[in-house]
Amino acid sequence: MMKNKVMIVTGAGMGLGLATAKELASRGANLVLVDYNDKVLEEAKAAIAKEYPAVKIISVVADVSNEEAVKNYVNEAVKAFGTIDGLYNNAGIEGKQASITEYDVNVFKKVIDINLMGVYYGLRYVIPVMQKQKYGRIVNAASVGGIRGVLNQMPYVASKHAVSGMSKNAALEYGRDGVLTNAIAPGAILTPMVAEAFREVNPADPKAAESEYAQRNPTKRLGQPHEVAKLVAFLLSDDNGYINGQTIAIDGGESNMY
Numbered sequence: 001m002m003k004n005k006v007m008i009v010t011g012a013g014m015g016l017g018l019a020t021a022k023e024l025a026s027r028g029a030n031l032v033l034v035d036y037n038d039k040v041l042e043e044a045k046a047a048i049a050k051e052y053p054a055v056k057i058i059s060v061v062a063d064v065s066n067e068e069a070v071k072n073y074v075n076e077a078v079k080a081f082g083t084i085d086g087l088y089n090n091a092g093i094e095g096k097q098a099s100i101t102e103y104d105v106n107v108f109k110k111v112i113d114i115n116l117m118g119v120y121y122g123l124r125y126v127i128p129v130m131q132k133q134k135y136g137r138i139v140n141a142a143s144v145g146g147i148r149g150v151l152n153q154m155p156y157v158a159s160k161h162a163v164s165g166m167s168k169n170a171a172l173e174y175g176r177d178g179v180l181t182n183a184i185a186p187g188a189i190l191t192p193m194v195a196e197a198f199r200e201v202n203p204a205d206p207k208a209a210e211s212e213y214a215q216r217n218p219t220k221r222l223g224q225p226h227e228v229a230k231l232v233a234f235l236l237s238d239d240n241g242y243i244n245g246q247t248i249a250i251d252g253g254e255s256n257m258y
């Protein structure tokens, strides 16, 4: 159980962030929900509060690529709860699909700003709080794109390899303070982000793109958000005492196929 633990989830408004926030609430954790979309953020907060009325929840609107906004969500968390036991550094975007030579440089920079710098700022401002407590658990959102290449998604792949690397460094530098940092590498999990990717691949028939992709997976299906949520909740809990600096694939075995 996670009763009285305080967990920050970024990108909590939908997809994997929302599924994980619900899983953490089901285990009794108090929540700091962060998203840059205030509408989905407030909907998520209301839905979780309704299902888990005993859990204390605050929401903070923040774009994780904005350093001041990250400082602010950390300050708000400490002000509300006094501690931060876990951080799910989850907010991220896919960018557009285009070859390296045709990729829009501004979109490239935006993907790096959110996926790489956003995770870095989270580490930078949450770790000092955890160091003082001599306790913390951090999960950073990488991807199978943090383990191998993905056609036409170069900035995404670059940012997710960086997330895996930053997780290793944080593990080395702060393991002595009781702070364990890991990354997860999901394959295709059916969230709004992935639904949008299938629409881009086949605008006329996104469902066809989805089943074609599923057939390439050893399990012949896509993953579900609650399956990722359970892994993240484990890594953020006291059940994880000695896993540190790993990038854990949750992809039905897909990353073993290449």
Ligand code: NAD
Binding pocket: 010, 011, 012, 013, 014, 015, 016, 017, 034, 035, 036, 037, 040, 062, 063, 064, 065, 090, 091, 092, 093, 094, 114, 118, 141, 142, 143, 144, 185, 186, 187, 188, 189, 190, 191, 192, 193, 194
């Ligand atoms: P999603 O698009 O369904 O949800 C992402 C959430 O993050 C949204 O609520 C969005 O508003 C928020 N967000 C985006 N940019 C933000 C920013 N700059 N600041 C604050 N909030 C922001 O995405 P998802 O599929 O749930 O993915 C979540 C994370 O998991 C991402 O980092 C993604 O790269 C990673 N991931 C997802 C999959 C998958 O199959 N779904 C696979 C591998 C990795």
